[in-house]
Amino acid sequence: MATQGITIDHERCTGCGLCVESCLFDAIACAPGRKAALNADRCTLCGACVKVCPVAAITQPEKKVAADAVAQASKWRDVWVVAELENRHVHSVTFELLGEGRKLADALGERLGVVLLGHGVQSLVDMLVAGGADVVHVVDRPELAVVQDEPYAAVLAELIKRYRPSIVLGGATSAGRSILPRVAILVGAGLTADCTALEIDPVTRLLRQTRPAFGGRLFATIECCTARPQMATVRPKVMKPLPTNATRNGDVHLEEIAAGLLASRVTQVSFTPEKAATADITSADVIVAGGRGMQRAANFRMLEDLARVLGGGIGASRAAVDAGWMPYARQIGQTGRTVCPKLYIACGISGQVQHLAGMSEAKIIVAINKDPEAPIFRVAHYGIVGDALVIVPLLTTALKKVATGAA
């Protein structure tokens, strides 16, 4: 029999209503002066109410853990990073994951491995070692020249079964978010998407994976008790790379892979990169984004001027994309892309919750908007109440002055 649901001990319940607030599924009600009541039909067993109850009146049975599962799990060792290539270069997210993976491996007293799949990639090994890896597992095959979900997932699953790493990290890129869910199924592992923080629990030695949910309204910390490896994807720009150290030493394993695992039923016909160098806004350090307040497509040119001074890319709110001023590929928010740049400048964007969900993790947020009540100001580090069409060109000029030391 599977685990039963949430129970509320009415002896303990004080009717405070905190559990009602915590429930995102409207599964608990608590009339004034009464005790909390659960609607089991709506309950998803997320456990949020259990954690907020101040008098421990709400309980959820612990997950059943097989007796030998804990012992089995402890046999899995080492932290792995799945390297990602883009245009024959190592993607910046890989170095960020190596930086984070190094911390986790050191906390566990284990080694940091990196898996490198591709064709003609052996020259990249040194760079990965310099970035923090102790071991590089290389699969260098012509069948892997183009990233394809099926063979990449099959090869990663095979290597995981071969070496049994305790933790596997990958980038939350379009490739990582396609390949790693397949791997997790193939190896029976738990996978947490888009983590913003990772740490090792000093007592249990489990990986604590924290991620936003409900468009950033809520954060959840996820653990995998016994399933291994513990898998997580992390968005570009969230973690910090280590300074490159060319004197580090690492082992290189050239891995043999059975030909059957390299077959793909999906084949690439063509790939058309976006033209601008900063087209991939998920990897941009600086993003200048425009919304309804930009008023028309031509006004995005002033955002491009500003972005050029800052070496950044252009983003847009849903309103600007729906108006046809910018392509969908540039849309930031829940129905577009999620970004985490060092600097995000929102120009004429009011900051609907769906937009905030896509950018509120940026390190520094600047908001320029006419409406002082716009929600964007609540997440902004710097706010200017004013017309973006007036402020942006002035800001561009002022930044150019700063650049030449005239200011």
Place this chain on the structure above:
Amino acid sequence: MKIVVCIKQVPDTAEVKTDPRTHTLVREGTRSILNPFDAFAIEEALRQREQHGGQVTAITMGPAHAEAVLREALAMGVDAAVLLGDRVLAGSDTWATSYALAAAVRKLGGADLLFFGKQAADGDTAQVGPGVAAHLNLPQITYVRRIASVMDGKIRAERLLDHGVEVVVSSLPCLLTVVKEINEPRLPSLTGVLRARTVEIEYWNADDIGVAPEKIGLDGSPTRVAQVFVPPARTGGVMLRGAPADVAAKLAKELRIFVAGNA
């Protein structure tokens, strides 16, 4: 052509707000809606049926009231609907959910095309589509922004990736996850709405789809939620005031480390 579209009922995240003062969730009157991405998946399934003939079945896994999203899909024009609901499925993470959905697709006798939205708006994981593909050992095409053709047992589609557009060809059967650029979902017609009220939805439980008890629900999920919390509010935001040229200069000073070449 046999087409399956997997959809999900989610809380309307636009209505889940945090009280800026007390810093708790204000969830009063939160509605449950069809996951916004799934409307594009339903629409694309219907368009493929219109071009190639066949039948579209919508599946959702969830509690009894998730029936509402199936009625919505029926109103848009899908032919049949299945609600996979069982207390023992509650608490399933993406691994267990994709396992159960894969079993339901198998019970339907498989499909030539399986559609999913890019991700669900509550969890934003984007893991269940590829997870179902892995459980069924199917090829997958994620982030689809256009289907160029479906013929001779092959599908040609465009994917919207982080840094460009990829065109791929896959054999059928194939699983696709779609982005919102792919189409403009239709509004249900009046006859569609009327028909949706009368179509009988199939209710399946865990026994019907023959899933192993240790692989579903909370016990079958490799992950567990250890803690849930509301993120701390941002404090220390600065409003810059003054004449436009002055505030621009002030801001430029704050942002000087970002000026290209200085970084």
